[in-house]
Amino acid sequence: xxxxxxxxxxxxxxxxxxxxxxxxxxYCSQVRDGVGSADVDNIIAASRRRNRxxxxxxxxxxxxxxxxxxxxxxxxxxxxxxxxIETDVRxxxxxxxxxxxxxxxxxxxxxxxxxxxxxxxxxxxxxxLQTAQDKRSIDALQLxxxxxxxxx
Ligand SMILES: Cc1cc2nc3c(=O)[nH]c(=O)nc-3n(C[C@H](O)[C@H](O)[C@H](O)COP(=O)(O)O)c2cc1C
Numbered sequence: 001x002x003x004x005x006x007x008x009x010x011x012x013x014x015x016x017x018x019x020x021x022x023x024x025x026x027y028c029s030q031v032r033d034g035v036g037s038a039d040v041d042n043i044i045a046a047s048r049r050r051n052r053x054x055x056x057x058x059x060x061x062x063x064x065x066x067x068x069x070x071x072x073x074x075x076x077x078x079x080x081x082x083x084x085i086e087t088d089v090r091x092x093x094x095x096x097x098x099x100x101x102x103x104x105x106x107x108x109x110x111x112x113x114x115x116x117x118x119x120x121x122x123x124x125x126x127x128x129l130q131t132a133q134d135k136r137s138i139d140a141l142q143l144x145x146x147x148x149x150x151x152x
Contacts, residue, residue, distance in 0.1 A: 023075035023101045024058075025082055028068045029094040039090055040115065047113035056081060057108045063118020067091055072106050104134045107141065122148055 040062050051057065056073035069085075071078055086094060107128050108114065116124050122145065129141045 019103065020074065021101045021103050022072055022106060023078045023099070024070065024072040024107075025078050025099050026068075026070050026097040027082075027094055028066055028097060029091040031062075031065045031067060031091050032089060035090045043090065044113060044115045051081075051112045054081065057106055057111050057113070059108055059111055059114045059116050059124065061116045061118055061121050063121075066118075068097075068121070070108070072108065075101060098140075100136070100140070102136050104136050105132070107132060107137050 040060075044060065047060070051073075054073060054077040056071060056077055058069060058071040058073075061068040071081060125141055125145050125148070129138065129145065132138045132141055
């Protein structure tokens with residue numbers, strides 16, 4: 001390790017990735033039998049450490065045994081993380097819901113990885129929709145909200 005490591009440069013809240021495309025990966029999966037809230041807390045603690053260093057932000061929704069995760073950041077870093085997550089034995093049946101690469105703002109610029117209860121996800125997405133600036137983000141959020149409302 002060098003003693004001259006460069007401090008992490010966070011984006012301005014809401015800003016694009018320094019003009020470079022932002023990649024986002026959305027999936028859902030099923031928790032493995034025997035995995036409980038303490039394991040989920042461990043996942044979040046590890047995620048916050050690791051994601052910060054990788055300039056990754058997003059949220060993890062957990063409820064009724066199902067994970068739903070929104071990951072956004074530089075493509076190479078996001079894809080390396082997805083490879084790690086794919087082999088994680090704490091969940092299974094991972095299904096990719098969407099991937100996207102655009103020059104745009106982050107939807108969750110200040111969240112290294114936030115755990116959100118399934119009951120609260122609608123509120124979180126609505127808040128994000130209020131602050132989202134660009135059309136792609138607004139459309140993506142609106143689609144997620146419409147899907148949620150159609151199921152409730
Ligand atoms: C549903 C789920 C979501 C996860 N999300 C992240 C994440 O956002 N960031 C992360 O670093 N690890 C995440 N993990 C954990 C990784 O699979 C892996 O265990 C971890 O990155 C390894 O970190 P370590 O090498 O520091 O021990 C997640 C695991 C699961 C089951």
